[in-house]
Amino acid sequence: MNEKTLDHIVELKGVTKTYHRGRERIEVLKQLDLEIETGEFAALMGPSGSGKTTLLNLIGGLDHPSAGEIHVSGQRIERLGSRALAKWRSNHIGFIFQFYNLMPVLTAQRNVELPLLLKKMSSKERRDRAMTALEIVGLTDRAKHLPRELSGGQEQRVAIARAIVSDPDLLLADEPTGDLDRDTAGDILELLQTLNTRHGKTILMVTHDPAAADRAGRIVHMDKGRLLEEAA
Amino acid sequence: MGTLHLIRKNLGRKKLRTTFTLLSIAIAFVLFTLLSGINQAFNAGLELAGADRLITMHRMSFIQPIPISYHRRIEAMDGVEAVGHFTWFGAYFQNPRQQFSLQPTELSGLTDLYPEYQIPEDQWQRLMNNQTGLLVGQGLLDAYGWELGQQVPLNSTIFPKSDGSYAWPFQIEAVFTQESTANEIQAFMHWDYFNEARAFGQDQVGWIVTRIADPDQSAEIAARIDERFANSPTETKTSSEQGWTASFAAQFGNIGLIVQSILACVFFTLLLIAGNTMAQAIRERTGELAVMKTIGFPDSRIVAMVLGESVLLAVVGGLAGIGLGVLFVQGAAASLTQFLPGLAVTGSAVATGLVLAVLLGLLTGLVPAWQAGRLRVVEAMGRR
Ligand SMILES: Nc1ncnc2c1ncn2[C@@H]1O[C@H](COP(=O)(O)OP(=O)(O)O)[C@@H](O)[C@H]1O
């Protein structure tokens, strides 16, 4: 592991992603270069269909690029097989979605425990860790509630607790406030900021909302599969 | 929390649907258990029959008697080791609808014919000394809750005594045991008591059993016996005990085949019902499965989880059905001991049922599990 990969938790070189729809070729990402430093809170903005989700999926090891190199957390991931990628994701990445995606049949606490099923540990340790994560997001009093008994903001907090419970290096959030009202969105963004500053999580967040992007330390703009100039 | 917790919770999310599926699985397995019980009853008789024993009866039918003199004549033939004669008494105890097998025979020769019968020596002596003494199989004794030494008033549906009464008093003097309980569901009485007291049919017997020295000779000796009585007023038909039981069971064989076909249809339908339930359950959960994969659950684990769910469903339904079926068979066996001794669910039938349940679970989970395993996160999420 060289020094470069240590301070750059994400490094993309000439990443291209092409979809084929019948005979048609759609180039969604075009020769992308991107570096994100360890400890950064970066926002990714751009019009709908510009390729933000696709980029996030590539960084999170959910999809393979058509060309280019992807280094994340000191690992070159673009050629890993699906099994290796799954294991790698469980160790390094926490995902946060727009629609929370909690398991409706599990309580908040058990939802948070879900990623820990992939680790060798006692059920007590899992429970303790889940409670710690719920404490960080401020929801210990809702541990036994089912998702449908929670508000949207609370559901997203549980989802964030689930994303951080395995202590990943990088949080990838795809429009995490897209489905929330302004006040609740503010709370969630504050929580993400806290995770960044106090818990040292590197965060890459896709958002439409300029106010949300302002919370981040860095804004990356994207249009038609290309990265534009970055504003501070 | 383990994956099992998640599987259980998932099964519980559509309670009505799960309940209906469980019910249909259970019903199919009740049917399976009943059938194996009946199958066992017929096969038990076949296995018990000896290859070294011949049965001689009236050429026309089983219910027409033959003269007792045939006994001595067969005894005098070459290759014959022991001979005994038997008659259907039509006995019942209190309830006329529950007949059991009680046969008048010359008791002193019984163990020559059936060396596998075990009778304690002291009981044997008392039986020999008591004209109205009864030799009862342990299984029959247990079925009626009788005790050794007890007086039992039995009735015959066929034979009145010379005073016109159908009631025959007995005293249980001896109990015999045998390798199989199925063959213990019968009793024997003294021939002399029967022959002297009955109102009609003196010196006529139902059938004659012959034990031969060499089982390989059974066809030849059977032919010789029938030849011996050819062109007499009472011609005979002799076959091996095994052949006799087999031809008796063959009358039910076709029924067994029909029931088995029905069972096959039921299981095929079940496969479709349970398979559809599982497919639907997994389709509804596409998004959740994608999230699990995102988190890092490998495809193999997702496949195992879906299979685990369908196997759990099938095994729970199967166990309930087998349990109910065993209860049914035990209930039926208690009231049918006289007609279908050996009606029972064997351990191997239960094991077969369990294997069938696991197989059913695997089969119904196969396609949904394969689809869930193949599911690509990016596409599944895009569909939301
Ligand atoms: N699986 C796919 N097959 C074909 N085209 C796709 C697929 N996924 C995304 N796209 C296309 O890629 C482009 C970028 O999509 P996406 O990354 O979701 O954009 P954004 O998140 O910025 O709205 C869109 O034009 C979309 O239609």
Ligand SMILES: [Mg+2]
């Ligand atoms: Mg998007």
